[in-house]
Amino acid sequence: MANVLPMRTPAETALIERFKAEQSSLxxxxxxxxxxxxxxxxxxxxxxxxxxxxxxxxxNLMREAAPAITARPEPRAPEKHHLLIENGVYLxxxxxxxxxVLPLAEALREGRVALGAAMGAASDIVVDLNTxxxxxxxxxxxxTVVEAPLFIGFAETLGNAASVMPRVVVEVAAxxxxxxxxxxAGPDGIAYQKNAVVxxxxxxxxxxxxxxxxxxxDKALMLSTLAxxxxxxxxxxxxxxxxxxxxxxxxxxxxxxxxxxxxxxxxATMIKGRQHADNTLVVDHAVPNGVSRELFRNVIDDEAQGxxxxxxxxxxxxxxxDGQMASNAVLLSDGAGMANKPELEIFADDVxxxxxxxSGALDENQLFYLMARGLPRSEAEALLVxxxxxxxLDAVSNDGLRExxxxxxxxxxxxxxR
Amino acid sequence: MPAVKETVETVKTIDVDxxxxxxxxxxxxxxxxxxxxxxxxxxxxxxxDEPQWLLDWRLEAFRRWQxxxxxxxxxxxxxxxxxxxxxxxxxxxxTPGPKSLDEVxxxxxxxxAKLGIPLREQEVLAGVEPQNRVAVDAVFDSVSVVTTFxxxxxxxxxxxxxxxxxxxxxxxxxxxxxxxxVPTTDNFYATLNSAVFSDGSFVYIPPGVKCPMELSTYFRxxxxxxxQFERTLIIADAGSYVSYLEGCTAPKRDENQLHAAVVxxxxxxxxxxxxxxxxxxxxxxxxxxGGIYNFVTKRGDCRGARSKISWTQVETGSxxxxxxxxxxxxxxxxxxxxxxxxxxxxxxxxxxxxxxxxLGKNTTSKILAKGIAAGRSDNTYRGxxxxxxxxxxxxxxxxxxxxxxxxxxxxxxxxxxxxxxxSAVFEHEATTSKIAEDQLFYCMQRxxxxxxxxxxxxxxxxxxxxxxxxxEFAVEAQKLIAISLEGSVG
Numbered sequence: 001m002a003n004v005l006p007m008r009t010p011a012e013t014a015l016i017e018r019f020k021a022e023q024s025s026l027x028x029x030x031x032x033x034x035x036x037x038x039x040x041x042x043x044x045x046x047x048x049x050x051x052x053x054x055x056x057x058x059x060n061l062m063r064e065a066a067p068a069i070t071a072r073p074e075p076r077a078p079e080k081h082h083l084l085i086e087n088g089v090y091l092x093x094x095x096x097x098x099x100x101v102l103p104l105a106e107a108l109r110e111g112r113v114a115l116g117a118a119m120g121a122a123s124d125i126v127v128d129l130n131t132x133x134x135x136x137x138x139x140x141x142x143x144t145v146v147e148a149p150l151f152i153g154f155a156e157t158l159g160n161a162a163s164v165m166p167r168v169v170v171e172v173a174a175x176x177x178x179x180x181x182x183x184x185a186g187p188d189g190i191a192y193q194k195n196a197v198v199x200x201x202x203x204x205x206x207x208x209x210x211x212x213x214x215x216x217x218d219k220a221l222m223l224s225t226l227a228x229x230x231x232x233x234x235x236x237x238x239x240x241x242x243x244x245x246x247x248x249x250x251x252x253x254x255x256x257x258x259x260x261x262x263x264x265x266x267x268a269t270m271i272k273g274r275q276h277a278d279n280t281l282v283v284d285h286a287v288p289n290g291v292s293r294e295l296f297r298n299v300i301d302d303e304a305q306g307x308x309x310x311x312x313x314x315x316x317x318x319x320x321x322d323g324q325m326a327s328n329a330v331l332l333s334d335g336a337g338m339a340n341k342p343e344l345e346i347f348a349d350d351v352x353x354x355x356x357x358x359s360g361a362l363d364e365n366q367l368f369y370l371m372a373r374g375l376p377r378s379e380a381e382a383l384l385v386x387x388x389x390x391x392x393l394d395a396v397s398n399d400g401l402r403e404x405x406x407x408x409x410x411x412x413x414x415x416x417x418r
Numbered sequence: 419m420p421a422v423k424e425t426v427e428t429v430k431t432i433d434v435d436x437x438x439x440x441x442x443x444x445x446x447x448x449x450x451x452x453x454x455x456x457x458x459x460x461x462x463x464x465x466x467d468e469p470q471w472l473l474d475w476r477l478e479a480f481r482r483w484q485x486x487x488x489x490x491x492x493x494x495x496x497x498x499x500x501x502x503x504x505x506x507x508x509x510x511x512x513t514p515g516p517k518s519l520d521e522v523x524x525x526x527x528x529x530x531a532k533l534g535i536p537l538r539e540q541e542v543l544a545g546v547e548p549q550n551r552v553a554v555d556a557v558f559d560s561v562s563v564v565t566t567f568x569x570x571x572x573x574x575x576x577x578x579x580x581x582x583x584x585x586x587x588x589x590x591x592x593x594x595x596x597x598x599x600v601p602t603t604d605n606f607y608a609t610l611n612s613a614v615f616s617d618g619s620f621v622y623i624p625p626g627v628k629c630p631m632e633l634s635t636y637f638r639x640x641x642x643x644x645x646q647f648e649r650t651l652i653i654a655d656a657g658s659y660v661s662y663l664e665g666c667t668a669p670k671r672d673e674n675q676l677h678a679a680v681v682x683x684x685x686x687x688x689x690x691x692x693x694x695x696x697x698x699x700x701x702x703x704x705x706x707x708g709g710i711y712n713f714v715t716k717r718g719d720c721r722g723a724r725s726k727i728s729w730t731q732v733e734t735g736s737x738x739x740x741x742x743x744x745x746x747x748x749x750x751x752x753x754x755x756x757x758x759x760x761x762x763x764x765x766x767x768x769x770x771x772x773x774x775x776x777l778g779k780n781t782t783s784k785i786l787a788k789g790i791a792a793g794r795s796d797n798t799y800r801g802x803x804x805x806x807x808x809x810x811x812x813x814x815x816x817x818x819x820x821x822x823x824x825x826x827x828x829x830x831x832x833x834x835x836x837x838x839x840x841s842a843v844f845e846h847e848a849t850t851s852k853i854a855e856d857q858l859f860y861c862m863q864r865x866x867x868x869x870x871x872x873x874x875x876x877x878x879x880x881x882x883x884x885x886x887x888x889x890e891f892a893v894e895a896q897k898l899i900a901i902s903l904e905g906s907v908g
Contacts, residue, residue: 316825319825329837331837331842332840334839335839336839336840337836337837338835339834339837340833340836340846341833341834341835342831342833342846343832343833344820344829345828345830347825347828348825349823349825354847356845356847357833357844357845357847358843358844358845359835360837360842360843360844361840361841361843
């Protein structure tokens with residue numbers, strides 16, 4: 001029971017052995033890695049008995065740990081403004097002017113970055129695993145306002161199951177601005193395991209737009225984390241578009257370190273077949289006058305299962321906090337399921353916090369209206385779904401990017417209609 | 419927006435140091451020796467002169483309980499409970515099942531008079547309109563002292579008695595239904611209760627009968643270092659209706675007392691059960707000393723088609739509240755309701771809410787929960803709404819709001835909403851800013867200014883919960899009605 005540690009799964013044993021074997025060759029200070037590893041060793045992979053993983057039982061979903069990759073991928077010519085991480089290794093790239101880019105291994109060796117600086121008071125085993133075992137990734141520093149979007153491609157080109165743990169640390173200095181786009185893609189049919197962590201540290205008044213597209217392979221276990229630390233008056237919009245992975249879990253941890261900061265977190269999830277997609281947020285209002293908005297839309301078809309867990313924490317004295325969270329799900333088939341857990345944890349008395357969660361099928365009246373005007377049912381459904389998900393894209397200020405995202409939604413719907 | 423002044427003042431009048439029911443009744447009690455083991459379970463069973471099957475049932479529960487670990491997932495923090503440092507049975511000495519009120523210890527009668535609970539039928543008859551009569555089962559520590567109006571209820575076929583009596587008089591009913599909603603294996607506290615439950619109420623409403631009066635049980639913990647473990651079982655047979663009220667108080671003591679009750683409700687086809695609670699256990703003093711630890715498992719089973727179970731609760735007492743009155747919506751077209759106001763003050767910790775488990779087709783549920791936290795208290799709403807794959811057409815609406823008074827307290831909302839089929843429609847919201855524009859417009863058009871209009875609508879909304887309480891309890895809850903939820907958060 002609670003005080004007895006369950007037996008180690010093969011995955012846990014493999015990960016423990018992997019750390020012990022690789023420990024000495026990992027770049028950067030060993031202390032932070034050892035601490036993170038100790039936490040993992042103590043608790044193991046989180047099962048459904050761990051509250052934060054109740055709906056995504058990692059212990060069960062990850063019985064075996066895929067082996068690490070040792071072969072270095074072939075370098076490729078970078079596209080404009082693209083940085084490429086292939087199979088967890090940074091291959092170089094081209095960045096817009098005003099952005100400093102270093103391989104993470106180098107930044108760690110030079111002591112430029114400390115892993116986990118953006119996590120605040122949050123603690124998470126998946127992040128700990130990445131902290132303990134990540135070998136490579138990118139360090140990005142932005143000191144001015146950069147207009148052109150920076151793309152980071154996370155590509156897997158694996159021939160068989162393997163585990164990749166890339167890490168990206170982005171520092172945006174006071175008053176600077178950046179648009180960052182993450183693209184995650186990988187081969188279908190291969191059960192690779194990915195645990196990517198992106199840390200975003202925003203200085204006072206910094207502005208960031210962050211877009212994440214998950215188009216991972218259809219057998220992949222995609223774990224990803226965005227950890228954010230906000231300086232005073234910093235602003236972040238982060239949108240995650242999820243359609244890939246057999247199992248995916250995207251976690252966002254936000255810590256307000258300065259007053260009057262604002263975040264707008266959004267998600268558009270489209271899943272089908274037997275996919276499982278989890279969006280988990282922890283927004284920690286540690287200081288007064290923070291504003292947070294969360295809007296998550298899920299479209300779930302076939303036997304797929306969606307999960308939304310959102311937690312807004314308002315610490316004592318974090319007065320005048322304004323937090324509003326909404327999670328809406330449309331279930332397109334009888335077998336589809338959705339679990340919503342919008343949580344509020346409030347310790348200050350002068351705040352405005354609200355959450356809403358809905359789930360259900362498409363509105364029959366709306367469908368009828370469209371069909372009465374001559375649309376076949378599938379088109380009417382597509383139109384309603386497109387409008388439902390489309391709302392999450394409104395916050396993307398770059399027209400080109402918004403179109404790219406809208407097109408991906410349309411493509412998913414077209415594939416469904418076929 | 420901070421809480422409005424009237425709300426703050428009203429909450430202050432029911433602050434922990436204002437507790438009115440904290441007196442101790444000086445009465446000689448018979449106590450079981452301290453501690454918990456199989457002999458104590460046998461002792462309790464023997465005291466009640468129970469049949470073998472019930473003793474076996476208790477022992478099985480006890481053996482399972484020994485393998486269980488106390489749950490720690492709630493947002494309540496308290497020092498470890500020493501389950502061996504408690505008396506599991508306490509009974510007033512002079513009343514071994516009195517035949518009439520005249521045999522009841524006058525000290526006990528005075529206690530109930532002081533609490534405002536009428537035990538003498540004629541007093542009730544003289545004072546109040548006949549339709550407002552209430553039958554009372556008074557439970558004092560571990561035993562039921564008296565049950566009123568039994569004869570009159572029997573005329574309608576209604577069985578209302580203590581559960582110990584029911585075991586003797588109606589063993590077939592008890593055996594058929596006991597533990598079918600909350601099995602002995604359910605959870606740590608329910609299993610403990612199954613092993614050592616001492617008394618509680620039993621209600622059976624026969625098919626097609628509308629219970630002629632409100633039924634009620636009044637629980638009083640008096641003896642120190644005791645735990646109260648009552649068990650209530652209510653069965654509403656096809657097409658029947660019953661409204662049941664529960665009240666509870668305890669004296670002020672510096673130590674914590676344990677209360678782990680189990681309530682099982684069973685509604686068969688077309689039956690309706692309305693269960694209301696005003697929970698006013700001693701909450702501890704303003705320093706956080708003493709108070710009742712309240713770990714209660716309450717569950718209703720809408721077993722029949724179109725059956726209905728409605729829980730209404732006003733929670734102001736207890737140092738710790740751990741309580742989730744639930745509805746299992748098994749019958750097709752059945753419905754469940756949960757209305758709750760939880761007010762915490764001092765060092766109270768409340769982790770309460772509900773579960774609506776939709777299993778049958780076209781089942782509906784509604785949850786309205788209001789939490790008000792003041793002082794250094796923590797008030798958590800934890801609720802689960804789930805729809806099974808086969809529960810097509812399930813519908814839920816949830817609204818929960820919380821309000822904080824002061825900056826030392828906390829209010830939390832933890833909903834779990836699980837839809838496993840597409841025709842289930844679930845809505846959860848938690849906000850007060852969401853007053854309908856048209857309602858506001860309507861009020862303002864009739865000459866109210868915006869603030870008045872908001873107050874009218876918000877207060878009307880709170881009243882919606884309180885109106886679910888039967889008349890008899892409305893008086894006790896009256897002062898709560900004045901509480902405005904202006905400034906509340908989700």
